[in-house]
Structures are given as C-alpha cells and as structure tokens.
Amino acid sequence: MSEKFNVSTNPHVRSKVTTQSVMRDVLIALTPASLFGIYNFGFDALIRIIVGVVACVAIEAIYQYFMHLKVTVSDLSAAVTGLLIALNIPSTLNVGFEIVGCAFAIIIVKQLFGGLGQNFMNPALGARCFLLIAYTGPMTNFVTNNSFAVDAYTGATPLAILKPGAEAVASQPKLLDMFIGTTAGVIGETSAICLLIGAIYLLCRKIISWRIPVAYIVTFAVLIFLLAPGHQFDINYLACEVCGGGLLLGAFFMATDYVTSPITPNGKLVFGCLLGILTFIFRMYGGSAEGVSYAIIFSNLLVPLIEKVTVPKSFGKKKPEKKKEVA
Amino acid sequence: MGKCTFKGGIHPFDGKELSKDKPIKELYPALGEMVFPLSQHIGAPAKPLVNKGDYVLAGQLIAEAGGFVSANIHSSVSGTVKAIEPRTLATGGKCNSIIIENDGEYKEIEYKESKFEDLTREEILDKIKAAGVVGMGGAGFPTNVKLSPKNPENIDYIIINGAECEPYLTSDYRRLLEEGDKVVLGLKIALKLFDHAKGIIAIEDNKPEAIRKIKELVANEPDIEVKELKTKYPQGGERSLIYATTKREINSSMLPADAGCIVHNVDTAYSIYLAVIEGKPLTKRICTVTGDGVKNPGNFYVWLGTNYRQLLEAAGGPVGEPEKYISGGPMMGFSMYSLDVPVVKGSSSLLVFKEDIVSKIDSSACIRCGRCAEGCPEHLLPTKLAEFASRNDEEGFTKFDGMECVMCGSCSYVCPAKRPLTQQIKAMRMRVLANRRKK
Numbered sequence: 001m002s003e004k005f006n007v008s009t010n011p012h013v014r015s016k017v018t019t020q021s022v023m024r025d026v027l028i029a030l031t032p033a034s035l036f037g038i039y040n041f042g043f044d045a046l047i048r049i050i051v052g053v054v055a056c057v058a059i060e061a062i063y064q065y066f067m068h069l070k071v072t073v074s075d076l077s078a079a080v081t082g083l084l085i086a087l088n089i090p091s092t093l094n095v096g097f098e099i100v101g102c103a104f105a106i107i108i109v110k111q112l113f114g115g116l117g118q119n120f121m122n123p124a125l126g127a128r129c130f131l132l133i134a135y136t137g138p139m140t141n142f143v144t145n146n147s148f149a150v151d152a153y154t155g156a157t158p159l160a161i162l163k164p165g166a167e168a169v170a171s172q173p174k175l176l177d178m179f180i181g182t183t184a185g186v187i188g189e190t191s192a193i194c195l196l197i198g199a200i201y202l203l204c205r206k207i208i209s210w211r212i213p214v215a216y217i218v219t220f221a222v223l224i225f226l227l228a229p230g231h232q233f234d235i236n237y238l239a240c241e242v243c244g245g246g247l248l249l250g251a252f253f254m255a256t257d258y259v260t261s262p263i264t265p266n267g268k269l270v271f272g273c274l275l276g277i278l279t280f281i282f283r284m285y286g287g288s289a290e291g292v293s294y295a296i297i298f299s300n301l302l303v304p305l306i307e308k309v310t311v312p313k314s315f316g317k318k319k320p321e322k323k324k325e326v327a
Numbered sequence: 328m329g330k331c332t333f334k335g336g337i338h339p340f341d342g343k344e345l346s347k348d349k350p351i352k353e354l355y356p357a358l359g360e361m362v363f364p365l366s367q368h369i370g371a372p373a374k375p376l377v378n379k380g381d382y383v384l385a386g387q388l389i390a391e392a393g394g395f396v397s398a399n400i401h402s403s404v405s406g407t408v409k410a411i412e413p414r415t416l417a418t419g420g421k422c423n424s425i426i427i428e429n430d431g432e433y434k435e436i437e438y439k440e441s442k443f444e445d446l447t448r449e450e451i452l453d454k455i456k457a458a459g460v461v462g463m464g465g466a467g468f469p470t471n472v473k474l475s476p477k478n479p480e481n482i483d484y485i486i487i488n489g490a491e492c493e494p495y496l497t498s499d500y501r502r503l504l505e506e507g508d509k510v511v512l513g514l515k516i517a518l519k520l521f522d523h524a525k526g527i528i529a530i531e532d533n534k535p536e537a538i539r540k541i542k543e544l545v546a547n548e549p550d551i552e553v554k555e556l557k558t559k560y561p562q563g564g565e566r567s568l569i570y571a572t573t574k575r576e577i578n579s580s581m582l583p584a585d586a587g588c589i590v591h592n593v594d595t596a597y598s599i600y601l602a603v604i605e606g607k608p609l610t611k612r613i614c615t616v617t618g619d620g621v622k623n624p625g626n627f628y629v630w631l632g633t634n635y636r637q638l639l640e641a642a643g644g645p646v647g648e649p650e651k652y653i654s655g656g657p658m659m660g661f662s663m664y665s666l667d668v669p670v671v672k673g674s675s676s677l678l679v680f681k682e683d684i685v686s687k688i689d690s691s692a693c694i695r696c697g698r699c700a701e702g703c704p705e706h707l708l709p710t711k712l713a714e715f716a717s718r719n720d721e722e723g724f725t726k727f728d729g730m731e732c733v734m735c736g737s738c739s740y741v742c743p744a745k746r747p748l749t750q751q752i753k754a755m756r757m758r759v760l761a762n763r764r765k766k
Contacts, residue, residue, distance in 0.1 A: 004664050004665070005651060005662070005663060005665070005666075006650050006651050006664075006685075006686050007662045007663070008686065009749075009750050009753060010657075010659045010734070010749065011657060011658040011659070011737075011739050012653055012658075012662060012678075012684075012685055013658070013684065013685075013740060014684060014685065014739070014742075015740055015741050015742075015743075017741070017743045019691055019694055019743045022696065072691065072692075077694075115692060116691075116694060117692035117694050209701075258695045258696040261695075263696075263708065264708070265697075265700070268697075311708065311727065312706045312707075312708070313706065314705050314706050314728040314731045315335075315566065315570075315578065315731065316566060316576035316577045316578030316579075316705075316731075317578050317728065
C-alpha cells in the first residue's frame with residue numbers, strides 16, 4: 001500500500017480567531033455607540049454610517065481591483081475604518097465630504113503604504129484630521145436633533161463649553177447627560193456608557209489589551225486632576241473631561257488599532273501615557289477643544305521608536321553575561 | 328496553594344476527552360517485521376551487536392551505545408534478524424535499523440530484580456544505562472547522562488513532567504492514574520543519586536484525578552511535592568516547567584542542571600523503575616492513538632518496533648479517509664506521509680485528523696495584533712523574527728534572540744492572519760545553525 005498523506009511542519013492546528021473575526025468583533029463592539037448616535041442625531045446619522053461603511057469597502061475593492069491586487073475587503077478592516085469615520089464626523093457633514101474622507105483614509109493613508117498592516121497612521125483618524133483641516137466649518141457644526149434632550153446644546157459640545165478661556169455659558173453640561181450621551185458632538189463620541197459597553201466586550205473577547213486605554217485614561221485623568229488650569233482637584237470637571245469629547249472612543253477603539261500601536265506590552269503602556277500627556281496639552285492649551293485625534297495620529301508616528309526601546313527581555317536571558325560573551 | 332505557571336502561553340482546544348478515560352491496553356505486535364532504528368535518541372547512533380540470521384530473545388541487547396551520549400537498544404520480541412538496513416522514521420528521515428521477524432513466541436531473557444535501597448549510585452546509573460532508558464517525551468536524551476551532571480551536589484530539584492500540555496495526548500495522564508506508584512518509585516530512585524535534591528511532580532490542573540491520586544501516594548514522602556500547574560500550552564516545555572515550579576530561568580545556552588534542576592517525563596520515570604527494580608530494558612512504551620480520524624481512540628502499551636499501521640488498527644481503524652497523520656502532539660509533532668514507520672522510544676502518540684486544516688489556510692498580511700508576542704513563552708517578538716527570517720537577515724534575527732525560540736508553535740497557532748511564524752523562524756534557526764557549523 002503506498003500512501004501519501006499531507007505533511008507540514010508543526011504546529012498542525014490553528015486557533016479559530018481570524019483577521020475577519022477580530023474585525024467583526026470590533027464592529028459588534030461599536031454597535032451600541034452607533035445605535036445611540038442614530039437615536040441621538042436621527043436619520044442623518046444613519047445615512048452617514050451607511051455611507052461611511054459602503055464607501056470605504058467600495059473604494060478599497062475598486063482600488064485593489066484596478067491595481068491588480070488581491071481584493072481583501074472580506075477581512076472587514078475597511079468596514080471598520082468606514083464605521084469609525086462615520087462615528088467621527090458630525091451628523092450635519094455633507095455626505096460628499098464624507099466620501100472624500102473615506103477615499104483619503106483608504107487610498108492615501110492605507111493602500112499607498114501597502115494596505116492592511118503597513119499604514120503608519122490610523123486611517124479613520126487620518127481622514128478625520130484631513131476633514132477637520134479641509135472643511136473646518138462643516139466639521140465643527142454640531143447640533144442635537146434629539147427631541148428627548150431637555151438641554152440641547154446647539155452649536156457647542158460640552159468640551160467647547162468647558163474649554164479654559166471659553167465664554168461662560170448659562171447652561172453648563174450635566175455629567176449625567178454626558179454619560180448617557182444626549183449631548184452635541186460627532187456621531188459616535190457622545191455616549192460614554194455605550195462606548196464602555198463596547199469596550200468591555202472587546203476586553204472580554206481579548207481583542208484589545210487593557211494596557212493602552214488604561215494607561216491613556218489614567219495619565220490624562222491624573223494630569224487633569226492635578227494641573228487643569230482653574231480646575232485643579234475638581235472631580236466633577238475631571239469626570240466631564242473624561243466622558244466628553246473623543247476620549248473614550250479614541251482610547252478604546254482608535255488608539256488600540258493594532259496596526260498603528262506598539263506590539264510590545266511595555267510599548268503599549270508608554271504609548272498610552274504619551275497619548276494622555278498629549279491629549280491634556282492639546283485640550284488645555286491648544287487652539288481647539290478637542291485633542292484626541294491629533295494626539296493619536298501624532299503618537300502613531302512614534303510607534304517604531306517606542307517599539308525599539310521596549311523590546312521585551314527574552315526569557316532566561318541575563319544582560320550582563322551576554323555582554324561578557326561579546327567582549 | 329497557588330497554581331504554578333509562566334508568562335505567555337496559549338490555550339488550544341485540548342481534545343483530551345477522546346481518550347482520557349480509556350485505560351491503557353497492552354497491544355501485542357503482529358507476526359512479521361519489527362523495526363528497531365539505531366537512532367532513537369539524541370547523540371551517536373547505537374552499534375548493532377547482531378547479524379542477519381541471528382536468533383534474538385525479547386529483551387536481548389541488539390545494539391549498544393555508540394558513545395557517551397547514546398543509548399542501548401533491545402529487541403522487544405523474539406525472532407530472527409532479517410536485515411540491517413535504512414528505514415523511514417516518523418520524522419520523515421531514514422535511519423539504519425535492525426529488522427527482526429517476530430516469531431510470536433515472545434521468549435524472554437531472564438530479568439534480575441533488585442531492591443534499590445541496596446544499590447549504590449553507580450549501580451543504579453549502570454542499570455539505567457544498560458536498559459537503554461532515554462527521555463520519552465520526544466527528544467530522547469539518554470537518561471543516565473542526564474542523571475550524571477557535572478556538579479551533582481548542585482542539583483536541588485528533580486521534576487517529573489506530568490504537565491502533558493500538548494492537546495489530545497493522554498498517555499502520561501493514564502500512566503499517573505494507573506501506575507502512579509511506580510512513577511513515584513522511579514522518582515525516588517533518581518532522588519537517591521543526589522544528596523539533597525527534592526522531588527517535584529508537576530501536573531496540569533485539568534487532570535484533577537491524577538493530582539489527587541499522586542498526592543495520596545506521596546503523602547508520606549517528605550522529599551516529594553506535587554505541584555499543580557495552570558493548564559496552558561506549553562506548560563510542559565522544559566524551560567517553562569522549571570520556571571513554573573521553581574521560579575528559576577534558563578535560556579538556550581544553559582542546561583536545566585545549570586539551574587539545579589533535572590526534568591524527566593512521566594514515562595521516563597516509569598522506565599527508570601522498570602530498569603532498576605525489575606531489571607527490564609526499555610522495550611515498550613505508552614502511546615495515545617486519537618483524533619477525529621480514528622474510530623476508537625485509546626491509550627496503548629506498545630512494543631517498540633511495532634508498525635504505526637497496527638496502532639491505527641488497534642484504535643478501530645480510520646474514519647473515512649483521514650488527511651493527516653501526526654506522530655506526537657498537534658503543536659510539536661511530525662506529520663507523516665506514510666504510516667509505514669516503527670514505534671520508537673519517543674513516540675508518544677499517533678494523531679489522526681479527518682481534515683488537514685493547515686493546508687486549507689490562506690495566510691494574509693500581519694495586522695500587528697501582538698498575539699504572537701503575548702503567547703511566546705520565551706517573550707520574543709515572533710512577527711519581527713519572521714520578518715528577519717523572510718529577509719534572511721541573520722544579524723537581526725540573532726539580535727532579537729531568535730535562537731532562544733523553542734519552536735513550540737504558539738505564535739503560529741494564535742496568529743489571526745494565519746501566518747506561518749513558527750515555520751519561518753524554525754527554518755531561519757536551521758540556517759543560522761548551519762552557518763555556525765561552517766565557521
């Protein structure tokens with residue numbers, strides 16, 4: 001009997017987790033925030049979310065098709081980028097501008113650098129910053145369509161009201177509204193509770209590690225608590241700063257983007273701390289009330305350096321002895 | 328008591344349910360050829376002592392150690408030497424082998440029993456050496472050499488590796504459960520060789536019955552302790568196991584003895600018992616035959632030299648037409664292109680899978696998720712090492728400690744992009760070693 005069975009080198013089994021299943025989990029985790037965005041901003045938000053996802057997937061497929069590359073949209077990474085772009089724009093933004101942003105994210109930030117895994121900057125945040133610069137007015141035109149919100153802050157996000165040096169407004173943001181999310185802002189950032197539900201899902205499914213978000217939020221919170229101009233040791237202010245703006249969305253869903261964050265465990269902590277410091281500086285002393293996007297894309301650029309200095313010590317290796325051997 | 332563990336590791340599907348409740352069954356070899364490769368161990372091949380046409384008895388020495396690091400080989404059956412010629416092994420290579428035609432009478436040589444209390448250290452080591460005992464977890468390092476370290480006074484622990492962290496395998500578990508007393512005795516014999524060494528029997532916590540049983544057995548042994556390990560792969564890797572049980576670290580340039588430890592497989596301890604107390608050479612071993620591709624998975628006590636095809640028949644034969652046959656566990660075993668290979672001292676299992684999932688996998692771009700780095704028991708960055716390997720960058724590869732890799736397969740297992748990380752690193756390691764030999 002001559003038989004020839006399949007051979008391969010070890011290991012002969014693989015885990016069930018795939019790139020696609022990871023991306024699917026991220027989409028699932030973003031669902032509560034997306035649904036709340038639709039509830040809060042109405043039909044406009046739903047349109048922006050659909051357009052974002054469809055545009056990103058389509059643009060990636062078309063680009064790969066014409067560049068004679070393997071079409072990899074089934075890994076769902078473009079869908080995640082699309083959803084994140086939609087969650088990072090105001091519901092009033094012109095849909096055409098949004099599509100331009102999607103094209104920027106997929107083609108310029110991602111594909112030109114080699115596609116998934118090769119981009120040095122988070123595509124969704126790259127697009128958001130591009131849109132902020134290109135269409136500053138429309139990108140900061142916030143409204144709440146929510147008929148349930150008693151105090152609708154038309155035209156100003158909670159962070160803009162809290163910004164040091166901002167004019168005093170009669171209605172200060174209420175922490176509870178910010179926690180639930182019935183405030184103004186971009187589509188996906190307003191509801192702290194929905195973002196936290198998604199974050200817990202990602203942590204439980206071991207899609208993200210606690211290191212980046214915890215280091216980020218703790219560093220930021222400590223700095224705000226100790227050094228916030230005019231609000232030192234103000235717990236209420238601290239809570240508003242943490243719940244407000246893009247911090248939670250950024251910390252759990254964007255800073256943790258695998259491709260653009262360090263792979264070393266200690267690197268993740270350094271990356272998180274750096275984000276906290278930069279966000280604090282941008283929010284307190286910068287020109288805009290927001291700082292998360294810029295902090296993340298700036299830190300993305302430093303990832304190779306962070307990785308270089310945080311290579312883990314390999315098991316059983318003794319540094320001094322190694323040096324002797326070399327000498 | 329806290330459970331012992333190490334940093335890193337993965338949790339593969341364990342599949343032990345298939346065979347863990349199947350008692351060990353003795354599998355008598357069929358009439359016909361029995362194949363005894365001369366290299367069933369690390370070190371020099373053994374030198375044959377018989378010629379074509381000679382009649383040998385079961386238990387008779389047919390090849391003697393060919394050097395200091397080498398091991399004796401005994402026939403497991405009685406019969407006539409048919410040939411001495413190269414035969415294929417489970418690892419895919421060929422090796423000069425003694426072929427014995429089994430006459431089915433199982434006439435044995437006489438074994439001399441002894442009490443280990445009466446024996447001196449040298450006598451114990453001689454008996455272990457004479458019996459051809461080697462590490463039976465797979466690597467096959469001669470046990471008597473392992474038990475004669477340079478500085479015997481520095482040995483603090485002898486660890487019996489009952490982790491059995493490879494998925495599907497249940498042979499060590501059955502041995503502990505059914506003949507734990509003999510394993511403990513084997514450990515006691517090894518302990519007698521050292522002045523102040525303590526014994527540790529390390530078992531993963533997914534085998535509570537074995538832990539309970541061994542704890543009962545060593546209740547009156549002040550020098551032996553049972554340590555519960557967290558169930559995680561590769562908990563039974565030598566370096567991980569030493570760290571988990573003693574918190575001592577060793578790297579690729581050290582032997583366990585440098586950290587005051589000697590690690591033995593469960594079946595090795597059992598063989599030490601057989602060699603020293605019953606005077607029997609190593610001619611049988613326990614082997615798990617399992618996987619979704621066999622009808623009745625089970626644990627078998629197999630004569631060395633038996634054909635793998637007979638193992639498959641013993642487990643009820645294949646289910647349909649299985650695509651993959653693996654000798655050893657799914658993480659570190661060897662896949663075989665033919666079943667026409669003999670059971671050797673290190674054959675812990677025959678694993679049969681209906682489907683070869685690896686051949687259907689398409690690998691995609693690295694998404695830098697870091698799962699490989701988290702799972703690496705050596706705390707390396709596998710994705711980075713694989714990158715160096717793909718560019719054949721030896722300097723970068725060694726600078727990032729690629730040579731510390733133990734090839735456990737964890738990184739390839741967890742990779743969501745299904746990249747062949749272990750495979751690339753393994754190939755690069757071989758190139759580096761080959762270059763070093765050239766110099």
